[in-house]
Amino acid sequence: GNSVTQMEGPVTLSEEAFLTINCTYTATGYPSLFWYVQYPGEGLQLLLKATKADDKGSNKGFEATYRKETTSFHLEKGSVQVSDSAVYFCALSDQNRGSTLGRLYFGRGTQLTVWP
């Protein structure tokens, strides 16, 4: 079946520190992989995606590379800001044909707090 395992939080960093949030997955077939972000009091927003092995998704200084050999999609940012404080979710998309196509499976989420 499909599942996502995500690094447990919370993660607390100082501004300009390097960020890594680990994510590994189990899937049938070749899923697409995503990072979603949830700011306080809001719904989830797509942060970045990768649709095939070795693809790198990037957005707002965040990056993640789809590693098929290690079934991983770790999120990184070289220099975090206070405004990056949020909950980050790793997810994969069901690629099997049929009504479940496109269905998302989420990790538990990692709370990131960045202090000035």
Place this chain on the structure above:
Amino acid sequence: NAGVTQTPKFRILKIGQSMTLQCTQDMNHNYMYWYRQDPGMGLKLIYYSVGAGITDKGEVPNGYNVSRSTTEDFPLRLELAAPSQTSVYFCATRGGSLYEQYFGPGTRLTVT
């Protein structure tokens, strides 16, 4: 263009009461989803719909019902509220792309 809207934002229910969580979208997306988010947990899929008149169960459908009479609306019904249904509920939509779901702001429900 409002995207995905959900009402109410907050609600407190007593055990055994019923209510409907509303979800409306103006993006003309065929796919719609209901998730619940429990503290420290990822989102779990309750029900989904691939178009008007078509719905199906997700991972955690017990205690809930849905309908999809129009493309725009996808209400979630709780018939006999239980404390285990205390959660934050998110509605989401997807268009033709496999790659992005659009989420509403959520409804925070407490059952006491």
